[in-house]
Amino acid sequence: EVQVVESGGGLVQPGGSLRLSCAASGFSFSAYAMSWVRQAPGKGLEWVSTISGGGGTIYYADSVKGRFTFSRDNSKNTVHLQMSSLRAEDTALYYCAKDWNGYNDWWGQGTLVIVSS
Amino acid sequence: EVVLTQSPVTLSLSPGEGATLSCRASQTIGSYLAWYQHKPGQAPRLLIYDASSRAAGTPARFSGSGSGTDFTLTISSLEPEDFAVYYCQQRNNWPRTFGQGTKVEIK
Numbered sequence: 326e327v328q329v330v331e332s333g334g335g336l337v338q339p340g341g342s343l344r345l346s347c348a349a350s351g352f353s354f355s356a357y358a359m360s361w362v363r364q365a366p367g368k369g370l371e372w373v374s375t376i377s378g379g380g381g382t383i384y385y386a387d388s389v390k391g392r393f394t395f396s397r398d399n400s401k402n403t404v405h406l407q408m409s410s411l412r413a414e415d416t417a418l419y420y421c422a423k424d425w426n427g428y429n430d431w432w433g434q435g436t437l438v439i440v441s442s
Numbered sequence: 443e444v445v446l447t448q449s450p451v452t453l454s455l456s457p458g459e460g461a462t463l464s465c466r467a468s469q470t471i472g473s474y475l476a477w478y479q480h481k482p483g484q485a486p487r488l489l490i491y492d493a494s495s496r497a498a499g500t501p502a503r504f505s506g507s508g509s510g511t512d513f514t515l516t517i518s519s520l521e522p523e524d525f526a527v528y529y530c531q532q533r534n535n536w537p538r539t540f541g542q543g544t545k546v547e548i549k
Contacts, residue, residue: 360538362486370478370486370529372538384536420485427533428476430497432485 327351327431331421334436337411345406345436347421352431355379355399358424361406363417364435371417375424376404389415411440444468444532446541454549461517463544465530470510474534477506477515480543481526489528490515520546 333345347359361373374385374395383395394407404421416439422429445468455461465475473493480486488497490506493513503518517524525548530541 362540369527369543370480370531370540372531372540375538384538386537422486425488426491427474427538428488428491428531429478429486430488432487434485 327423329421329423329431329433331419331433331436334419334438336439336441338442339412339440341411341440342407342409343411343438345408345419345421345438347404347406347433349402349404349421349423352423354402359397359404360422360424360429361395362420362422362429362432363415363438364420365414365417368417373419374406408438411438413440416440443537444471444535444539446530446532446539448528448530448541448544450544451542452545452547454547455520456549457520457522459520461515461520461524461546463515463517463528463546465508465513465515465541467511467513467532469535471532471534473509474532475506475508475513476531476533477504478529478531479524479526480529486529517546 328350360375376383376395380397392410397404418435420435421433423431447466449464475493477490478486489500494506527543527545
């Protein structure tokens, strides 16, 4: 069974950093791209970033480009989202999701990031 | 960036009724559109991909149609578990984008 489990969320001050992790199992991890999608309180879904199966191609939303870094460790079936220069508007539930043909077919339960002083 | 506009924002219906949700793209995206169902406290669920193909486990009462810029998700007869927020998402262009969502609520 496919499982995707996020961790690393928490409360951080504006300008601070946080590293999210996502552990996946139940599929051939390196064969699939992975994505982060977030949902701010009371808002809809917002795509954040996608990394290819090999890790060589990464796309970012303009809202996080230059501040967030997406990486993966295929030996550990894990992806990471390093977030820096965090802003109040980055406050959201961050979902990790498996990609399939450009869509997201398996999602985790999310990890909550709160940026506040 | 492809902007997806969903309508209506809220749909108030009773179990057993049919639902029609719309998603309009700001530029043509072929058939590269998906629909997701999202319930509070749960992970989003892929329902429809490539505009009209049902994902594994999606009940037959859900159907998708459209191409180019206009897309529709139809629920033939609402079950109690179908009341949720529905999002469309395009994969034709980077950045990927989602619509703002349509909430299907119990009338």
